[in-house]
Amino acid sequence: MISAGLGLCRATGLHRLAGGALRGRGAILTFHRVRPAENRLFAPNAQLEITPEFLDRVLTRLHANGFEIVSLNEAAARLIEDDRLRAPFAALTFDDGFRDVVVHGLPVLERHEAPFTCYVAPAYADRTARLxxxxxxxxxxxxxxxxxxxxxxxxxxxxxxxxxxxxxxxxxxxxxxxxxxxxxxxxxxxxxxxxxxxxxELVDELCLDWIELLALAAHPLATIGSHTLTHPRLALLAEADALAEMAQGRDRLELELGRPCRHFAYPYGDARSAGPREFDYAGRLGFATAVTTRPGMIFPDHAAHPRALPRLSVNGLWQDAASFDALLSGAPFAFWNRGRRLDID
Ligand SMILES: [Zn+2]
Incomplete structure (x- = not known):
């Protein structure tokens, strides 16, 4: 559906007619891995990675489209502030703590002075959870x-x-x-x-360890967010287990990295992996924001639902500026969500 919406926008330029109406207050962007292209025909996880060159283009296009790149703390503040004259915000988020984000992504983020958040599950840093x-x-x-x-x-x-x-x-x-x-x-x-x-060996090769995470947490552009302890689908767990995953993941990060952890991302993040029950747990545990992977822009209505925030996935299968511009207009999501701005059940 998103692809169809995106294709329609690209073919017709329809999204340009919408002006700023569909893009709302801003967007939270989802990334996973950043690494040079390998040009393999069998690359079933290719949607989860982009090249450093495309990340560079994304940051340039955000700027050209009038978005201001802000930290997640700043995005949380803007969520509740009622200032329509402000430029829309973009918060950049990288899930899972992949090492290539630091190796190939960080130099690009530094060049653009772009703040960003990495959502980390401690069990990957411990080498006890599996990719x-x-x-x-x-x-x-x-x-x-x-x-x-x-x-x-x-x-x-x-x-x-x-x-x-x-x-x-x-x-x-x-x-x-x-x-x-x-x-x-x-x-x-x-x-x-x-x-x-x-x-x-796979986890060791691909995921940041605690020493690297400590260095990343100290980086002035970086925020470390929580992504549970072991990266399960929370909706499939009993209440006590889901709460323990969410609380222990955060507590461990705070202990190891020595700084407060205010933001959370639901693993997988789709409606079957996290729903109203998990949104409530995130509130009970005191997270300032929690993000899903449900697609959409951030609207003023989200101020009342800061633990059920949609994101805009920067998909490795759509690495071109025209698609990204169409995505930023919010039009493909209006299509997908049938005009509904809140997707919280
Ligand atoms: Zn994840």
Whole structure:
């Protein structure tokens, strides 16, 4: 739907007619990884990464579109302030604490003097949580055929060509997203062992450790936000477990980094991973803001719902300035949300 809206905007220029009406008070942008392009045909997680060159272009386009890049603390303040004459704000957020954000993204952010937030799950820094979507990608890349038991049935998927690998990944991803955290981790572990992949090596290679996080937290442009302790889908957990994930993730960051942690991002962040129950927990735990991955711009109505904020995903599959300009107009989201500005249930 967003792609359709984006395509329509790009083809017709319709979003330009909307002026500033649909872009609201501003936007919170979602990023994950930043690294040079690899040009692989089988790249099923490509939507989660952009190149440093595109990050540079995004920051330039934000400026050209009249957005002011602010920290999350400043965005939280602007959420409740009623000043229509102000330029719209943009807050930049990077999920999961990937090392390439520091290696390839930070120099670009510094050049633009752009404040940003990294949402970190301490278990990645501890090397005790798994990047299951990267494990799945690596396993499918290495294996020629995927064999596993699924709900009592034997699943056998060819994975020799790039097209077969893409199809196998998509099929498995869809199957697992329907089930619980545990099954997903258990079955991917079996595939990974089969493919001879060391999960800890992957986390070690890709995620920031505590020493690097300490340095990042001290950077004048950086804010560290919380992303639970182990990155589960909170909506699937019992109340006590979900609250513990959210509280312990934050407490651990505050202890290790020695500074208060006021902002939170729900892992996965879609409506099936975080809903009104989790929004309430974030409020109970005292977070100033909490972000989802539900798509949308920030409107004055969000002032009453600072723990159910939508974000604008800067998608690796749409790395061109025209798409990004259309995204910033808010028009594709008006299309997706059928004109509804608040998506909080
Ligand atoms: Zn995440």
């Amino acid at each position: 299951w979507w990267v494990e799945l990608e690596e396993a499918v890349r290495r294996l020629d055929r995927i064999e596993l038991d699924f709900d009592g049935a034997r699943l056998s998927l060819p994975a020799r060509s790039d097209a077969e690998k893409c199809a196998a990944f998509a099929r498995l991803y869809r199957l697992w997203r329907r089930g619980g955290n545990e099954r997903l981790l258990r079955q991917i572990a079996r595939l990974r062992e089969h493919a001879g992949i060391d999960w800890r």
